[in-house]
Amino acid sequence: MQDQFRALLIDRDDEKKQSVQVANISPDQLPDGDVTVRVAASTLNYKDALAITGASPVVRSFPMVPGIDLAGTVDQSSNPAFAPGDRVVLNGWGVGEKHWGGLAEYARLNGDWLIPLESAFTFEQAMSIGTAGYTAMLCIMALERHGVTPESGEVLVTGAAGGVGSIAVAILAGLGYQVAAATGRAEEADYLTGLGAARIVPRADFTEPGKPLAKEQWAGAIDVVGGQMLANVCAGVKYRGTVAACGLAGGMDFPASVAPFILRGVTLAGVDSVMCPVDERREAWRRLARDLDPAVLEPVTTTAALDDCPGLADDLIAGTIRGRIVVPISAD
Structure with missing residues (x-):
């Protein structure tokens, strides 16, 4: 793991004024977890936009890295279900609200929140979904x-x-x-x-x-x-x-x-996607691999840089964004 890495960081001062910036983070600032993932791609969702803009009290503690989705490669693991090099995907579980999320180059997580990424999808396709x-x-x-x-x-x-x-x-x-x-x-x-x-x-x-x-x-x-x-x-x-x-x-x-x-x-x-049981998550992703033509994802998807996310959050709240916003973080 790098000595420092980039992350979109939401913070709040003593007067509860919120700020958002792309900051350099050290690994020892990451929250607790038994799996560290090198994030290949994340997304900007409506809930992330609420967090970034402060339009709704989505963030439960500060500072916070938003990003309720991520896909990437396991970098370190003490969880027996995952080993370095495994391709994984995460959706929900309060990530980006209560636990640092995917809009960063690395994320440290509870391995029980992860599922293997279906081989049918690249990391960016997984985040288009x-x-x-x-x-x-x-x-x-x-x-x-x-x-x-x-x-x-x-x-x-x-x-x-x-x-x-x-x-x-x-x-x-x-x-x-x-x-x-x-x-x-x-x-x-x-x-x-x-x-x-x-x-x-x-x-x-x-x-x-x-x-x-x-x-x-x-x-x-x-x-x-x-x-x-x-x-x-x-x-x-x-x-x-x-x-x-x-x-x-x-x-x-x-x-x-x-x-x-x-x-x-x-x-x-x-239908709740945040706390949905793992077996149903796996079945949903298996069905996506079977029933969704990846070619459909291209017209549905806009790609944005990490630095673009604060501005795009306003557009997402305003309802002017079509489909999905994928944020590539690091190379596959």
């Missing part, structure tokens, strides 16, 4: 568990031009589903149809309070927005359909009625 794509696959697996198949009917994806939505659209289309992509950005229509969306639905159709029960349209849905949009999505789901909810970009409230659940037997399946 990242928590967003892994969450999208968890949502698809939830729909499948509740009996939603391509033959069941159309599946709606909200926030479709974002990270989770883009990957969800691509995977669902590849599996043979008819996908309706909901977005507030009309200019992204060609992008979404290129990913496989059968039609584009304006986000404005869902933003105002609607009836407790609307016309039955969707066999299933993946929602990253929450709030009023989720309430309206549930109201329009077909009898015994399922909504996989994984996000709150539109708010934490849920101004709905019980009507879809007790009159149509609709299931609202919550």
